[in-house]
Every structure is written in structure tokens, then in C-alpha cells.
Amino acid sequence: MERKYLYVDYLTCIGCETCQTVCDFIHDGNPYIRIYITENKQYLPINCKHCDDAPCIKVCPTQAIYRDEDGAVRIAEDRCIGCLACLQVCPYGVPFYSLKVKAVTKCDMCAERREEGMEPACALMCPAEAIQYGPLEIVMNLVRERRAKNIPEHQRELTEEELRKSISSGFKVF
Amino acid sequence: MRGMKFSFLCKKKPQPTGKRIAIVGAGPAGLTAAGYLVCRGHDVDIYDKMPEPGGLMLFVIPEFRIPVERVRLGAKELEEEFEVNYYPRTKVMEGERLDEGDEFYERVIRLSELKEKYDAVLIATGIWNVRRIGIPGDDLEGILSPLELLFWIKGNKLGYVPDEKVPDLRGKRVGIIGAGLTAVDVAFECNRLGAEVEIFYRRTIREAPAGAYEINILRNRGVKWFELVTPKSVIGENGRVKAIELLRTRLGEPDETGRRRPIPIPGSEFQVPVDYLVFAIGMVSTPPVNGSYLAVDRRGRLVVDERHMTSVEGIFAAGDVANGPTKVGRAIKDGLYTAVAIDKWLRGEL
Numbered sequence: 309m310e311r312k313y314l315y316v317d318y319l320t321c322i323g324c325e326t327c328q329t330v331c332d333f334i335h336d337g338n339p340y341i342r343i344y345i346t347e348n349k350q351y352l353p354i355n356c357k358h359c360d361d362a363p364c365i366k367v368c369p370t371q372a373i374y375r376d377e378d379g380a381v382r383i384a385e386d387r388c389i390g391c392l393a394c395l396q397v398c399p400y401g402v403p404f405y406s407l408k409v410k411a412v413t414k415c416d417m418c419a420e421r422r423e424e425g426m427e428p429a430c431a432l433m434c435p436a437e438a439i440q441y442g443p444l445e446i447v448m449n450l451v452r453e454r455r456a457k458n459i460p461e462h463q464r465e466l467t468e469e470e471l472r473k474s475i476s477s478g479f480k481v482f
Numbered sequence: 483m484r485g486m487k488f489s490f491l492c493k494k495k496p497q498p499t500g501k502r503i504a505i506v507g508a509g510p511a512g513l514t515a516a517g518y519l520v521c522r523g524h525d526v527d528i529y530d531k532m533p534e535p536g537g538l539m540l541f542v543i544p545e546f547r548i549p550v551e552r553v554r555l556g557a558k559e560l561e562e563e564f565e566v567n568y569y570p571r572t573k574v575m576e577g578e579r580l581d582e583g584d585e586f587y588e589r590v591i592r593l594s595e596l597k598e599k600y601d602a603v604l605i606a607t608g609i610w611n612v613r614r615i616g617i618p619g620d621d622l623e624g625i626l627s628p629l630e631l632l633f634w635i636k637g638n639k640l641g642y643v644p645d646e647k648v649p650d651l652r653g654k655r656v657g658i659i660g661a662g663l664t665a666v667d668v669a670f671e672c673n674r675l676g677a678e679v680e681i682f683y684r685r686t687i688r689e690a691p692a693g694a695y696e697i698n699i700l701r702n703r704g705v706k707w708f709e710l711v712t713p714k715s716v717i718g719e720n721g722r723v724k725a726i727e728l729l730r731t732r733l734g735e736p737d738e739t740g741r742r743r744p745i746p747i748p749g750s751e752f753q754v755p756v757d758y759l760v761f762a763i764g765m766v767s768t769p770p771v772n773g774s775y776l777a778v779d780r781r782g783r784l785v786v787d788e789r790h791m792t793s794v795e796g797i798f799a800a801g802d803v804a805n806g807p808t809k810v811g812r813a814i815k816d817g818l819y820t821a822v823a824i825d826k827w828l829r830g831e832l
């Protein structure tokens with residue numbers, strides 16, 4: 309099956325908490341995408357990036373971490389011994405040790421939903437369209453398309469002055 | 483672009499239960515609740531006073547934060563795939579009250595009438611009134627309501643508001659009081675339309691609810707930021723605003739919100755000339771009742787119990803109308819859990 313990507317774009321994210329909310333809802337109060345608030349009050353949703361060259365997969369001594377057919381980095385809970393080696397090497401601090409499950413848990417790209425033919429809930433519900441899911445080419449295109457909308461100059465009417473300048477410099481203005 | 487998938491919990495409508503639910507207010511809380519309820523097999527009708535569903539996401543929050551298409555396609559999917567019926571331009575009200583955005587409705591239905599006609603009612607009408615500041619001169623011409631200004635600007639783009647309603651802000655000095663999500667969005671839009679924008683805030687950037695990150699983006703785009711000042715009065719000329727009189731403040735002990743309280747410094751008055759003023763100092767819940775039909779608290783929010791039910795059996799409430807101003811994600815969360823409660827209640831499990 310074609311490798312899927314789940315990409316959260318921090319330049320278009322508005323920090324509204326919708327992704328965390330729907331993730332929390334489908335995982336009985338344990339969201340796998342969580343908002344962190346930085347010192348200057350930027351809201352950053354953080355989840356597993358399902359890295360291509362995932363250090364967590366390499367470091368796990370029991371091979372409990374594997375990649376599934378859609379490309380999601382998954383944990384075989386029965387094999388996890390709770391050594392937290394994956395947490396040591398994850399640049400995002402994603403792996404979360406659950407005392408209840410007695411294993412590391414983390415975003416599995418909505419594995420259960422994918423089995424039923426549905427997509428990750430955060431990507432479906434993000435109002436800002438900051439989360440994209442799908443094959444790499446499509447995700448990249450959607451991100452570029454969405455980013456372009458936020459370039460302030462595209463949203464502003466040109467002043468007479470700017471209009472004159474741009475014409476005299478040979479640029480065409482629409 | 484694809485729409486928000488409010489029905490993210492199912493692929494298609496299951497076996498119908500025959501139960502009918504009316505939702506009042508098509509913002510994120512109402513639409514997400516609708517998505518859950520149709521996935522549980524119920525029939526949903528949505529009433530909203532605006533010309534199309536989406537709430538603040540569609541009519542107020544700027545396009546660069548939430549694209550219009552994203553919301554529109556999402557609402558449309560509920561209609562086309564899940565047989566949700568929309569009743570736009572329909573204000574639901576028990577009693578009477580003037581709210582922001584009222585110029586768009588064409589019909590009024592009483593809440594008690596919906597209660598009669600449906601098996602359950604969900605109220606998700608948000609915070610559609612702006613808090614007044616109550617200082618001398620605050621009713622002069624040139625003082626704009628932040629909500630009104632934002633939906634003139636966005637409504638104009640959507641084709642609902644004629645050009646002449648949108649003030650020509652090019653080269654105009656716009657003063658904004660407040661530093662929440664509303665204040666920064668007004669600042670963004672006015673700056674984009676070519677105004678000289680200045681924000682006045684009574685605390686410092688560290689306490690600003692919109693956060694230093696957002697405010698610094700604005701400053702990089704030329705918006706002036708003036709902290710530790712509080713408005714004392716609005717100065718007018720021939721009935722039109724001419725300047726704002728401000729007092730400097732200093733920060734005292736922390737208040738109940740944990741932020742240090744601003745204390746005005748007597749004798750520190752000074753004036754700043756402005757052409758327009760926007761007081762973005764807070765919004766008030768607007769339940770579709772005025773009077774004793776449903777219980778509201780001191781701040782006008784609908785009172786709900788742990789079942790998300792109001793004081794009338796069978797009428798539920800979710801989102802900002804019950805919680806006061808929050809965020810899209812919080813409204814969605816409340817919409818989801820309220821929908822769970824409605825479903826259980828309809829099945830006799832609650």
C-alpha cells in the first residue's frame with residue numbers, strides 16, 4: 309500500500325485545540341495529539357511524526373516498534389517492556405508510557421479508523437486545514453496551496469503608489 | 483480543498499431511529515453535535531439567523547486563519563450525505579432581544595415551538611453580543627463594534643454585505659482597545675485594509691490573552707502596540723469620534739485570574755487622535771431566550787447540569803452560549819459530549 313503522511317503545519321495552525329479534542333474523544337480521554345503552549349503563547353499541537361528514518365524503531369531493544377502498511381509507526385504493546393529508550397531518542401518527546409496499558413502509547417495515525425476505511429480524525433476536523441493526510445505528493449501540494457493563502461501581500465489591495473511603482477518597474481498587476 | 487468532516491465518526495448514515503432533533507446555532511458546537519447525532523441515526527434540523535451555516539468561523543474569523551471553503555464544504559456534506567436540513571436567516575427566540583448580526587434574519591421562531599415539534603433541542607448560539615465599556619462618549623459615531631466590523635468585512639467578500647457598508651479605512655487611524663483574539667483579528671483586518679492601527683491594552687504583552695506571538699506578528703506588519711493604558715473617555719467633535727483619552731496604568735497584585743491587576747494612575751491622562759475606535763473588551767453569551775423560560779447565570783450563560791441539559795427537560799446547550807468565550811476546539815468538545823448526552827437521553831439511558 310502507498311505510504312501515507314500525517315503532517316501538521318505550524319505556520320497555518322491557529323492553535324484552536326480541535327485536533328486534540330477529537331483525538332481525546334475517540335481515545336477515551338487520552339489524546340495522542342497534544343497542544344503545548346510556548347513561553348510567548350504559541351499553541352503547538354505535537355504528535356508522532358511517523359518519521360521516515362525513525363530513531364525509535366532502531367533503538368527499541370525488543371523490536372516492539374514497527375511500520376504498518378500505510379507507513380504509520382506503531383507499537384506492539386505486548387512486546388514493549390517500558391524501558392523508554394524510544395522516548396530518549398524521539399526529537400519530539402512523543403512516546404508516552406501508560407501505566408494502565410503497561411506499554412508506550414502514541415499516535416498510530418488512527419489505526420482503527422484506517423481499518424474501517426476512515427482517515428485520521430484530526431486531519432478531517434482541523435478548521436484551519438493545517439493537518440494534511442495522504443500520499444506525500446498530495447500532502448505537499450495541499451500544504452503549498454494552503455500556505456499561499458496566508459501570504460499577507462496576497463490578501464491586501466495595492467495602494468495607488470504601489471500600483472504605479474509596479475507598473476513602471478515592468479511588473480503586471482492583476 | 484475538502485470540508486471539515488463534522489461526521490468524522492461514521493461513513494454513512496445508519497438505520498434511522500425516527501427521532502428528530504432541532505439544533506439552534508450552526509457554529510462549531512452545533513455542527514459537530516449534528517455530525518455525531520446523524521452518525522447515531524437521528525434526523526437533524528439546524529436553525530441559524532445568519533444566511534449560511536458556520537458561525538464565527540465563517541462570518542468573523544479572518545480567511546487566513548480559517549478558510550471559508552473549509553467550513554462551507556463541511557456544512558454542505560452534512561446536508562448532502564446526512565440529510566441535515568438548514569433553516570438559515572431564522573432567529574430562534576423566546577422573548578425579545580437585539581443581538582449582533584440581527585440584520586440578517588428574516589423569520590423568528592419561538593424556542594417553545596421547537597420544543598413542541600422535536601424530540602430534543604440543542605442550543606448552540608454562542609456569544610453574539612459585545613460588552614459595552616460604559617465611559618463618556620462611547621456612543622459617538624465612528625465607534626465600531628468588533629463583531630459588526632468583522633462581519634461587514636467578511637460578509638462583503640461572501641456577498642451578503644454591500645460595499646458601502648464597509649468603512650473605507652485606507653489611511654485612517656483606527657484605535658483598538660483590548661488584546662484578545664477579537665482585538666488581534668480586528669487589527670489584522672484593518673491593517674490589511676490600509677488603516678494605521680494602534681492597540682491599547684491595560685496590562686502588558688505578557689498578560690495579553692492573544693499572546694506575544696500573535697501581537698508581534700502584528701507589530702512586524704506595522705500595527706502599533708501601546709501597553710499599560712486604559713480608556714477614560716472618548717473625545718468627539720460634531721458627534722464623531724476625534725480622539726481617545728487614556729490613563730496610564732501600573733500593575734498591582736494578581737486578581738482572581740492570576741494576572742496582575744491594572745491600576746490607573748491618577749493625573750496621567752493624555753489623548754491620542756483616532757478616526758475610528760473599536761472596543762474589543764469581551765463578548766456576552768446570547769441564549770435564544772430573554773426572560774425566565776430558561777435559567778441563565780450572572781454572566782448570561784445558559785445553566786446546564788452534568789447531562790448538558792438546561793433547566794427545561796429535553797433542551798440541551800453546548801459551546802460558548804453555556805461556557806462564555808472559549809475557542810473553536812472547546813466548542814467542538816462541548817458539542818461532542820453534549821451530543822453523546824442527547825443520544826443517551828433519547829435512548830432512555832440518561
Ligand SMILES: Cc1cc2nc3c(=O)[nH]c(=O)nc-3n(C[C@H](O)[C@H](O)[C@H](O)COP(=O)(O)OP(=O)(O)OC[C@H]3O[C@@H](n4cnc5c(N)ncnc54)[C@H](O)[C@@H]3O)c2cc1C
Binds near residue numbers: 530543667801803813
Ligand atoms: C473575532 C474572534 C476571533 C476568534 N478567533 C479564534 C481563533 O483564532 N481560534 C479559536 O480557536 N477561536 C477563536 N475565536 C473563538 C471561537 O470563534 C468561538 O469560541 C467558537 O466559534 C464558539 O462556537 P459556538 O458554536 O459555541 O458559537 P458560534 O460560532 O458563535 O455560533 C453560534 C451560531 O448561532 C447563531 N445564532 C446566535 N443566536 C441565534 C438565535 N437567537 N437564533 C438562531 N441562531 C442564532 C449564530 O448566527 C451562529 O451561527 C474567536 C472569536 C472571535 C469573536
Ligand code: SF4
Binds near residue numbers: 320325
Ligand atoms: S485543529 Fe488544526 S488549527 Fe486547531 S490546533 Fe489542531 S492543527 Fe492547529
Ligand code: SF4
Binds near residue numbers: 356364401402414
Ligand atoms: S515516536 Fe518520535 S521518533 Fe518515533 S516516529 Fe514518532 S516522532 Fe519519530
